[in-house]
Amino acid sequence: xxxxxxxxxxxxxxxxxxxxxxxxxxxxxxxxxxxxxxxxxxxxxxxxxxxxxxxxxxxxxxxxxxxxxxxxxxxxxxxxxxxxxxxxxxxxxxxxxxxxxxxxxxxxxxxxxxxxxxxxxxxxxxxxxxxxxxxxxxxxxxxxxxxxxxxxxxxxxxxxxxxxxxxxxxxxxxxxxxxxxxxxxxxxxxxxxxxxxxxxxxxxxxxxxxxxxxxx
Numbered sequence: 001x002x003x004x005x006x007x008x009x010x011x012x013x014x015x016x017x018x019x020x021x022x023x024x025x026x027x028x029x030x031x032x033x034x035x036x037x038x039x040x041x042x043x044x045x046x047x048x049x050x051x052x053x054x055x056x057x058x059x060x061x062x063x064x065x066x067x068x069x070x071x072x073x074x075x076x077x078x079x080x081x082x083x084x085x086x087x088x089x090x091x092x093x094x095x096x097x098x099x100x101x102x103x104x105x106x107x108x109x110x111x112x113x114x115x116x117x118x119x120x121x122x123x124x125x126x127x128x129x130x131x132x133x134x135x136x137x138x139x140x141x142x143x144x145x146x147x148x149x150x151x152x153x154x155x156x157x158x159x160x161x162x163x164x165x166x167x168x169x170x171x172x173x174x175x176x177x178x179x180x181x182x183x184x185x186x187x188x189x190x191x192x193x194x195x196x197x198x199x200x201x202x203x204x205x206x207x208x209x210x211x212x213x214x215x216x
Contacts, residue, residue, distance in 0.1 A: 001030040004047065005056035006039055010108070010169050011069035012057045013210045017165050018073045020206025022080045070100045073162050085162050096156045099163035107170050111138035115173050118181050128184055136186045138174055142194055145171070149193035160201075168201045172211065 003019075005012030019030065026032050035041035036056040043054055051058040051067040058067045059075070066072050074097075077086035087093045113134035117126055145167060148155060156163045171194060178188040201207055 002060040003030055003032045004035040004041065004058040005032070006034050006036045009036060009056055010173065013169055014069045014166050015057050015059065015072050016210035017206050018076050018162060020209050021085060022076060022082060070104055070166065073165065077162055084159055096161045096163040099155050100166055103166040103170055107138060107141045110134050110141065111170055111174055114138065114177060118177055132186055135174070135177060139189050142171060142174060142191055143189055146191040146194040149197045164201060168198060168207070169211070171198050172202065
């Protein structure tokens, strides 16, 4: 398999983390090709033939090409037959996929405004009112996660699933912004259950391999 995408992308990290949980090793089981931002590649005709969006990640598995991070994660877990990561029972699977969709369409859609505003936008061009609003709204959303995690160990139930991957990576960025830019953001809400959940997940080797080599 080939995976196109830079390691600093949250959506690429989802795939890398999933691959790690499945026991796949970069360079042995798949090849990762840097693409996006300063690496370029995504605007080439060859890449656009694989992914017309010109975004990362893109997975090439033999003659099968797949883009969209959540679709790739579901494909990998299903192809591996890992029913712990992605249950096959319809209600259990729907519960997992609900949180995956919520992370991408609701939480990250809001949080990315603050994340990109503070990590990719030059300071003179930053709109701090918009940034503060986005970070605070993401905190309100993470309070929903915190409430769920008071009653159970993982977001979809008693076991770690692919739903935890995207949510944890989003929470990781939210906590990092609160730590590194606290002087310009609203005070962060107390999220004890989410903090413990994040601490536990960030100790997993697959998380470390996917995330710890970078800071954004």
